[in-house]
Amino acid sequence: MPTADAKIVVLTAPGEGLPEGMEALKKEAEVHLAEDGSTLRNAIPGAAVLCVTDFRTDALSEAWAAADNLQWIHATSAGVDALLIPPVRESDIPVTNARGVFDLCIAEYVLGQVISFCKDFAGNLRLQQAQQWVHRETEPVAGRTVLVVGAGSIGRQIGRLCKAVGMAVDGVGRRARSGDDEFGAIYAQADLLSILPDYDFVVIAAPLTPQTEGLFGQAEFKAMHPSARLINIGRGPIVQTTALVAALENGEIDGAALDVFEQEPLPADHPLWGFENVHISAHMAGDFFGWRKALSEQFIENFHRWQAGDPLQNVVDKAQGFIGTN
C-alpha cells in the first residue's frame, strides 16, 4: 500500500550520487541511496520502491533476500535486462522503464551515423588530420534501405527519421505484419537470415532478452550485403563480438557504428577500436544534456501515480523483457 512516507531506494552506479532532479523527492518520501550489492542489502529492508539508475547493475541478486516490502521497481533506462533476475521475473512486483525519454536522440544518432557512412565523414576527418585535400565521390542517403531490428518505441522513432529523409525502412518484430505507419513491412525475427541481404543498413534497436542474445553471429554477417553497415544502439550482447570482428576483417560487411558492447567500457586493447570503418561511442547515443533530470522527472511522475493508486506507466512485460507493444 502506498503511504505518505514511503521509503524509496535509488540504486546508482558506484560513486554517482543521487541523480539530478531526485532531490525533489525528499520532500515527499524517505530517499536512500545504494550503489552496490552490500549497500543495497542494507538499504532495501522496508523500502516500497526501488529506482535503478545503473543499467549494468548486478546488485539485485545479493540484496534480494532483504527486500521485504518491495512493491515496485523502476529502471531509468529503456533496457531492463540487468534487473530481470529470476526472483524479479517470478515475483508480482511490477517493473517500469524509461520508455520514450531516449527515443528521439537515439534516432538522431542513428540517422547521423547513416549519413556519416554515406558521406564518409570519418574519412574527411582523417584527411583533415593529415591536412590533405582529397576529393571523393560519396553515396546518396535517399533511396537506401534500412532494416530496424526491434519495433519498439526506439525502433519506431528510428524508422520515422530514416523515412523522413527518403530511405526505405522495414522492421523486425516479434511477428510479421504489414500496414504499419513507420515501417514498410515488419518481418518476424525468425525470417531475419532471409531478409538481411536486402538492406544497406541494419540497425539493432532491440532489448536484450533470451531471444535476442547473440542474435547477430557469423551466419547473419555472411547474409548481410558486403556493402552494408551494422548500427547497434540496443545492447552489446545482441551481437557476437568475435563474429563481428571476423566479419569486418573478412569484408563481409562494410562497417559498423557501435554505441553498445558486450563488455563496457570497451577494453583499451580491443580490436574494434582499430577499424577505420567502425564508429565507436561510449554508450551515450540517447544521453542528451539534461537526460538525468528528464529521467528523474519521469520517475517522480510515475511515483505520484503510484502514491495515488493509479496504474503505473511503462510497465514492462517481464516474460518478454520489454513493454509489449509489438
Added chain:
Amino acid sequence: MPTADAKIVVLTAPGEGLPEGMEALKKEAEVHLAEDGSTLRNAIPGAAVLCVTDFRTDALSEAWAAADNLQWIHATSAGVDALLIPPVRESDIPVTNARGVFDLCIAEYVLGQVISFCKDFAGNLRLQQAQQWVHRETEPVAGRTVLVVGAGSIGRQIGRLCKAVGMAVDGVGRRARSGDDEFGAIYAQADLLSILPDYDFVVIAAPLTPQTEGLFGQAEFKAMHPSARLINIGRGPIVQTTALVAALENGEIDGAALDVFEQEPLPADHPLWGFENVHISAHMAGDFFGWRKALSEQFIENFHRWQAGDPLQNVVDKAQGFIGTN
C-alpha cells in the same frame, strides 16, 4: 541557329578528359575538348555551344575574342560565378546551369554535419583513435534552429530535410516573405545581422555574386551566438576566411563545417585544418557516385531542347548570377 552538326566545346579542368556520359554526344554533334585558355581559344571558333565542367575556370577571358558563333553556354555546376565574366554578362548568350542535380546530396551532407556537431561524432572518432572510452552528454537535433542563407533549390532542399527531423528552419533570400513551404520565414539579406543571433546553425547555400562575396565577416561572426556553427556549401569567397579563423580562435562561434574555400584546394599549411571544431571536406558535398554521368545527361537533354528550338531549361539570370526563383 541549331544545326545537325553543331560544334560543341567541352571545357574541363586540365587533364580530366571528356566527362563520363558525354561520349554519346559525338553521334549527334562535333565535340571538342578544351582544358585551359589556350586550348579553348583554339577550339572555340565556330562552336555554337560551350559546356563548362570546371567550375573554377579562368579560361573564358583568354578565349572570348575567338568565340565567333557561340549561342549557348552551359555549366555542369550550380554556381556559375567563374563563367559570368563581363563579356558573357553583357552578351545575349544564355547561360544554363546544373540546377537540381546536387540538391539532395548537398542537403544530406548538411543534415549530417548538423547531427555530427550535435552528437560530437568528431570527438568520438578522436577518442576512438586514442582507444579511450569517455561517456559524454550530447545535444538533441529536434527543436534546434537553422538559418539557410540562399533560398534557391539547394537551400530549399536543405530546409526540407532539416524540417523533416524537427528543426525550426528559416531562410534568407533577396526579399523578405512569409507563407513559404520549406521555411518558417524568409528574411531579406539586408536584415542578416539582426537575425543571426537567433540560430544554432547558419548554412550558406547562396551563389557567389557581388552581393554575397564576403558576406560573412567579423560583424556577422560576432552577431552569431557563441554556441552556433556555420556550414558553408555555397562558395568559399562568401566567407571572409581571415575573419572566420579569428572568430573560431576567439570562440565567437562554436564550429564550422566547410566544403568550399576561398582558395581550393585548401593549402596544406592553412590554419583551418587544425581546428577540432571545424569539419573540412574537399568541395564534394554534392558529388555522389555517378554525378558526372548525371550532369552529362542533364546537358544532353538540354542540348536536345536547343536542337529542337525549344526553350532551354535552367537559364541563369545573368544580372543576378543565379536562376531567379527567390
